[in-house]
Amino acid sequence: MKTVIYWFRNDLRLEDNPAFSQACKDAEHLLPIYIHQPNLEKDTPWGFLRVSEQRRIFLEQSLQELRAQLSNLGSELFELTGDQLNVFERLRVQIDVEAIYFEHIEAPEELEQVALLRNAGFRVYSIWQSSMLDPQSLPFALQEMPDIFTQFRQQVEKQKLRFARPLEAPKSIPPLPSIEMSSVEQNALNHQSQECLFQGGERAAHTHIRRYFERRLPDTYKQTRNQLMGMDYSSKFSPWLALGCCSARTIAKQLSEYEVRYGANDGSYWLWFELLWRDYFRFLHFKFGKKLYYSRGLSKNPSNPFDSKQFIQWSSGKTGEPLIDAGMRELQRTGYLSNRLRQVVASYWIYDMKGDWQAGAAWFESQLIDYDVYSNQGNWLYIAGKGTDPRGGRPFNVFKQTQDHDPEGIYRRIWLDSVL
Known part of the structure; x- marks a missing residue:
């Protein structure tokens, strides 16, 4: 029986998650996991914690929601702690792992994690999915993309590129493989005592996005985006985008539907413009790699x-x-x-x-x-x-x-x- 592990990274959602959807299609048994990394618990070279309490709270909320979503489809989220290679080596002892699927992250630390897995003999499928535009649709290879954002934007707009179509969430998930539950330490972090501006998770993301468009806030986005206070001066999509509780393509699709319904304006264009900046910073990593660090x-x-x-x-x-x-x-x-x-x-x-x-x-x-x-x-x-x-x-x-x-x-x- 083909057993596949799906490793959630910065894609804590089921909707518009091509890597997860592909894993569901290819697997007979599927084990969804999230890995808490010990190196993120350490201090930086400058003497402060690498991950703050606020970030931990938002992550915990997002994982709780993901676990609920998986449970509704008869699956489960297994949270493990350790460096990636050791975690997968432990799992390989318990189950016959055919392959590991996950989203591709083109940053040095994340690329090194994947290289270690490949070198250890794991078959991995790394799928790019965090940008609004499909890199394959661009009029240039990423390694040859324009350095300057304005030139990048002009070429994108000349080709009339807007966004890649998002995928629906899988209707079903392959059953879990047989695995000893005691071998998987579920993390219950419970950092709920501190105030948090945002509620993590896919449901909260979609609720916020829907309300943002229902209140017609895109119309004023360009005028208000440089303000300093309040919830409405900017879109506030970024917390959920950062952990992948929603996708840029899903937001861009709703923005396009909004423009069809109410008409395009400076504000709606500027929202798309900011999502394009986000893509640009992503794509630069394919061209310059470690030099950016x-x-x-x-x-x-x-x-x-x-x-x-x-x-x-x-x-x-x-x-x-x-x-x-x-x-x-x-x-x-x-x-x-x-x-x-x-x-x-x-x-x-x-x-x-x-x-x-x-x-x-x-x-x-x-x-x-x-x-x-x-x-x-x-x-x-x-x-x-x-x-x-x-x-x-x-x-x-x-x-x-x-x-x-x-x-x-x-x-x-x-x-x-x-x-x-």
């Missing part, structure tokens, strides 16, 4: 040295610059920060405090509920001038940003008066 990035200039005292001031919101301190306190308290302030606080760390951009990127990875390896790396490279942007960096004037986006000081008062 070098301290110099794609530039020839060295990075700023790391100063631990200054980093503590920046990360804890104690720089003395009110807008920066308010933003950093919101980030640490909630695990979220507006896109505008992400750019401003990153710029302040790199250009005003002369900080190491990689330490800043790692802090965002630790804190952000919507951390996404591609977008986080791409945006920090962009601000630091170590990516593909020809302008060589993006410093922000904090005084101007304060006047433009918090002229009455409401945002600053809220977060500077809060107690961490």
Whole structure:
């Protein structure tokens, strides 16, 4: 009997999950698993936890929902702890594993995990599925894609590419193989004491997306997207996209249906535009790979040295610059920060405090509920001038940003008066 393992990574959903759908088609028995990685429990080289409490809560909620979805179809989610190779070696002792299916992640750490599995003799099927556009539909090979986003966008729009059609969730899942339940440690993390802005999981994702379109918020997206406070100024799709509780293609399809119903406008276009930026940062990894993770990035200039005292001031919101301190306190308290302030606080760390951009990127990875390896790396490279942007960096004037986006000081008062 053909036994297949499906390894959920950053795709915690059943709808529009091509890798999972393919595994269901190919398997006679299917074992769905999620692996909690010990290396994510450790400190970063800069001395702070790699994954914050907010991120853990959102992950736990998302896994609970995925487990419920699988259970409704007669299956189960097995959560294991350990490095990937050891986990699969343990499973291979218990069951005759024909193949391992999972989503493809084109980032160095994730690629190394897969290489170890292949080298150990596992048959793996790694399927790309996290972008809005199908890479095969692009008018260029990914290794030859335009470096500059505007050129990338223009070629995409010239071909009238909008999004790849999402798949429906499987109607049925192959039965579980026979396996000793005691060999699988189910993780009950129970981090529910801390406040969380978002509820994790596929159902919560679809509820939020549906309400966003029902309230016709795309119409005002371009005008409000740079605001700092509230739930409605931006789409807030990113937390669910980050863990794959929903797909970019599903959102793009609903956006297209919205435009058919109500008409396209600047706001609806800008939503698609931002999803295209997300694709661009993903596709750049196929062209530049590990270079995107070098301290110099794609530039020839060295990075700023790391100063631990200054980093503590920046990360804890104690720089003395009110807008920066308010933003950093919101980030640490909630695990979220507006896109505008992400750019401003990153710029302040790199250009005003002369900080190491990689330490800043790692802090965002630790804190952000919507951390996404591609977008986080791409945006920090962009601000630091170590990516593909020809302008060589993006410093922000904090005084101007304060006047433009918090002229009455409401945002600053809220977060500077809060107690961490």
